[in-house]
Amino acid sequence: MGIRPARTIRDWKGQPWSRMSRRRPRKSFVKGAPHPKIRQYNMGTDKRFEIEVHMVPDIRLQLRDNSIEAARQAANKYLEKTLMDNFFLQVVSFPHLVVREHTALGVAGADRISKGMKAAFGKPKGRMARVKAGDPVFRARIMKKDLPALKEALRRSQRKLSGNYSLIVRDITADTVNLARSVLGRKMKKKEVEKPVVAEGAAAEGAAAAPGKEGEKAAGKEGEAAKPVEKKGSPVKDL
Secondary structure (H helix, E strand, O other), X not given: OOOOOHHHOOOOOOOOOOOOOOOOHHHOOOOOOOOOXXXXXXXXXXXXXXXXXXXXXXXXXXXXXXXXHHHHHHHHHHHHHHOOOOOEEEEOOOOOEEEEEOOOOOOOOOOXXXXXXXXXXXXXXXXXXXXXXXXXXXXXXXXXXXXXXHHHHHHHHHOOOOOOEEEEEEEOOOOHHHHOOOOXXXXXOOOOOXXXXXXXXXXXXXXXXXXXXXXXXXXXXXXXXXXXXOEOOEXXXXX
16 A cells, blocks of 8 residues: 655644654653655765855645655756766755554455544554755755756755745854865765666576586486495405
8 A cells, every 4th residue: 555645744833743752662661763865964074165055945844754855856866967076965854753554445446435534543554854945955055156956956856845945045254163074075975776687698697607406416426327336245246
């Protein structure tokens, strides 16, 4: 069964459900919650830049972790193609809250459709982040000449998220924290690395070069059958 629409958890309702303890799992209020789907929080090159841009929502929202991950990938791929390593993108919102759903029976082949229980507590199904109005979801640092490319990247990321967003641009050329950074910077490692694809021809050659255990066993059995069998008390005669 797929995930439910974003409108089901978009608005702030009730008390947040996020108490999890790694040191003492038995003390956790939440048990069996899935891990966040955001694979990387810092992208690009962490070095000295000229401006800093925050993408903030106009109203308070709740965002799923898979929607934040989709927005991150959309913005990061565009910036890597256009700006190469001359940017730094950071995911600020962390999905602390746990999404609860009460699963209802309604699949193909069912004799009846279950509507579920009224006001059911539900079970953990995912993660989400609560973002207030004006709090940044993404933070980016670039040069002034690259601002149009960053606006396009954030515009593409906004298609994956609920709500309307605004961009806050700040000059950081005289910021002491920015001046303390290196000019060359440190490039962030990519965590989404694709697995190497093995060619069919190379795999076939490898299989032919190294015979399996079954072939070795069969060869061993043939060799044993060729040897004469010695019986106790009767020497083997040469033919």
